[in-house]
Amino acid sequence: MKNEGRLTKGKNLLLGIVFILLVASIIFAVYMFFQAPEEATGIEGERMKSDYILMILQCTFGALVIFLPQRVENHFEIDIPNVIEIIYIIFLFLAIYLGEVRNFYFLFPNWDAVLHFFSAGMLGAVGFMLVNFMTGIEKLNLRLSPGFVSFFAFCFALTSGVVWEIYEFMADGILGTNMQKFITFEGEMLIGREAVRDTMEDLIVDALGSLLIVLIGYFYLRRKRVVELEKNPELELSE
Structure with a gap:
């Protein structure tokens, strides 16, 4: 306390x-x-x-x-x-x-990638918390497999990353900002593949960060389910 x-x-x-x-x-x-x-x-x-x-x-x-x-x-x-x-x-x-x-x-080239990896992991954890909250509602009476819970957490984290990229794209278009870093610090406007590099790298890092947390969460839930099954053999171990 x-x-x-x-x-x-x-x-x-x-x-x-x-x-x-x-x-x-x-x-x-x-x-x-x-x-x-x-x-x-x-x-x-x-x-x-x-x-x-x-x-x-x-x-x-x-x-x-x-x-x-x-x-x-x-x-x-x-x-x-x-x-x-x-x-x-x-x-x-x-x-x-x-x-x-x-x-x-701009001062640290990998700053954005580190933050996206960090945020994706955090959102993956939030995905697990959401499922825990929903299954805690008595009226729903849900009992979900570790695989499904992990899949939901991964989709939640990755979708959140996509929504953020949409927000950046709209802000750049409407307000003339440079959230997607399609303009260099020297004022040069990128074209072609380089123009979308920041967005795609962010999404790839989001996927990797959320996948790491989801795998950790999956094996934790799987182990927890095995322990529950040992204590109460009547429960079915569903995957």
């Missing part, structure tokens, strides 16, 4: 710090938007108006969804482990504040 209390305090502190950073970044981006040029001027490291639009969009999104786990807990009356929430907040910090505001996506 003591450790859980410390985790809760640490989670709330971390949430407050990241939220303040995101709000401060929104204010900064709005101010810089009016100072930035419409097009690249050739100055190394200079950001254009579209870059600040993207920063405002991402930070606003982050400031809203950072409270999503709490709202899910309150609405559905479920308990999300503090560790999962802390990982979620850290991910938002890495992806939005460091990635977008501090420009880590």
Whole structure:
């Protein structure tokens, strides 16, 4: 209980710090938007108006969804482990504040791939949690095989990645941003295969990250089912 209390305090502190950073970044981006040029001027490291639009969009999104786990807990009356929430907040910090505001996506070439692998694994875990929540509803009386649960978790994680890529594509088209990185840091517009490389690499990494977590989850559930069967031979081991 003591450790859980410390985790809760640490989670709330971390949430407050990241939220303040995101709000401060929104204010900064709005101010810089009016100072930035419409097009690249050739100055190394200079950001254009579209870059600040993207920063405002991402930070606003982050400031809203950072409270999503709490709202899910309150609405559905479920308990999300503090560790999962802390990982979620850290991910938002890495992806939005460091990635977008501090420009880590361009400073570190593999930053995007690492975050997609990380997020895919996290979404795979969320997929398992969703199934656990649904099977916990007495009226449904569901008993699903480890294979099906794992397949659902994989599809959930990969579909979430696809939805995110659709969001990036629409934002780039409507707001003129560069979320899909089809324009280099030097202002060169990519064409052909290179133009879709970022999107396809993200989806491939999403698939690999979610597959890793799903395999771990599958063998854990399979082992758990075997133990249940040993204790209660009347249960059928379904695959």
